[in-house]
Amino acid sequence: MTPDTLNTPRGGEMVESDFLKQLAAVIRAEDSYGQWDGKTDADIMAEFIVTKEERREIPIIGDPDPDVMWRVSKFYDAIGLMIEKRTGCMASQMQKMSHEGFGRVVLIAGKLVVVSKHLRDIHRFGFESWEKLAEGGEKLIASAAETIDAHPAAARG
Amino acid sequence: MTPDTLNTPRGGEMVESDFLKQLAAVIRAEDSYGQWDGKTDADIMAEFIVTKEERREIPIIGDPDPDVMWRVSKFYDAIGLMIEKRTGCMASQMQKMSHEGFGRVVLIAGKLVVVSKHLRDIHRFGFESWEKLAEGGEKLIASAAETIDAHPAAARG
Numbered sequence: 001m002t003p004d005t006l007n008t009p010r011g012g013e014m015v016e017s018d019f020l021k022q023l024a025a026v027i028r029a030e031d032s033y034g035q036w037d038g039k040t041d042a043d044i045m046a047e048f049i050v051t052k053e054e055r056r057e058i059p060i061i062g063d064p065d066p067d068v069m070w071r072v073s074k075f076y077d078a079i080g081l082m083i084e085k086r087t088g089c090m091a092s093q094m095q096k097m098s099h100e101g102f103g104r105v106v107l108i109a110g111k112l113v114v115v116s117k118h119l120r121d122i123h124r125f126g127f128e129s130w131e132k133l134a135e136g137g138e139k140l141i142a143s144a145a146e147t148i149d150a151h152p153a154a155a156r157g
Numbered sequence: 158m159t160p161d162t163l164n165t166p167r168g169g170e171m172v173e174s175d176f177l178k179q180l181a182a183v184i185r186a187e188d189s190y191g192q193w194d195g196k197t198d199a200d201i202m203a204e205f206i207v208t209k210e211e212r213r214e215i216p217i218i219g220d221p222d223p224d225v226m227w228r229v230s231k232f233y234d235a236i237g238l239m240i241e242k243r244t245g246c247m248a249s250q251m252q253k254m255s256h257e258g259f260g261r262v263v264l265i266a267g268k269l270v271v272v273s274k275h276l277r278d279i280h281r282f283g284f285e286s287w288e289k290l291a292e293g294g295e296k297l298i299a300s301a302a303e304t305i306d307a308h309p310a311a312a313r314g
Contacts, residue, residue, distance in 0.1 A: 008261075094253045111308065112268055116265075153308065
């Protein structure tokens with residue numbers, strides 16, 4: 001471990017990202033009483049960061065924690081809202097989860113599946129750094145926009 | 158009540174229907190020990206019939222019965238298999254259910270949503286007669302085939 005890694009906050013430096021802003025907004029939307037008003041975006045999104053060390057320590061036995069399922073939903077809600085902002089097509093989420101932490105999440109715009117993700121080890125859902133969280137989101141949004149471009153009639157169907 | 162209605166079996170006369178045969182096959186596929194071998198298709202599908210009188214007596218309070226959810230799944234599994242037989246496109250099912258008996262079921266082929274059904278009063282899921290059950294299934298299958306015809310690239314995507 002170098003002095004550099006010791007000084008780096010968990011999740012690395014916060015990055016500038018439209019997706020991260022959207023995710024923070026989705027989470028703040030649930031804060032009806034303003035209890036998180038004093039908290040930073042990094043504070044309220046802290047649980048989306050799962051470092052390599054933390055990942056190893058999370059058991060993948062039994063049903064995933066409801067908190068993890070909540071984070072998965074919020075992540076894809078934020079993706080859906082960004083898709084709507086970029087393409088004008090509203091995308092709604094559906095999930096299919098098994099009890100063992102396997103599952104599938106889709107975002108549907110009209111008749112078109114714009115995001116389809118098979119998940120495994122949902123117990124460990126999270127990203128190593130803010131940069132990877134932002135990139136992960138942006139990639140899904142860009143791919144959804146391409147899918148809508150390729151099948152515009154189905155997306156509006 | 159006329160002598161005629163008195164003599165008619167529950168659900169009316171059984172009708173000849175590829176969909177009903179498929180539904181019966183989907184249900185028999187779960188009968189690993191052959192316990193239903195002596196039963197007719199009408200016997201094993203009896204719970205899909207809900208007459209008007211029965212419907213009124215089913216409360217729609219609380220979570221829908223797991224048996225009802227099972228029947229909804231089997232119904233749409235059979236629809237999916239018929240879509241595959243008719244179009245060659247495999248369609249997989251996803252559900253989103255609330256605790257109050259509202260929900261949505263979709264069948265997805267490739268990137269295309271070929272069936273999308275918003276359900277309400279799932280507690281009362283069923284059909285008045287064999288004829289209506291067969292018609293309900295055939296209609297969804299025909300509509301899915303049309304959707305695939307209209308968006309072939311997305312269905313294979």
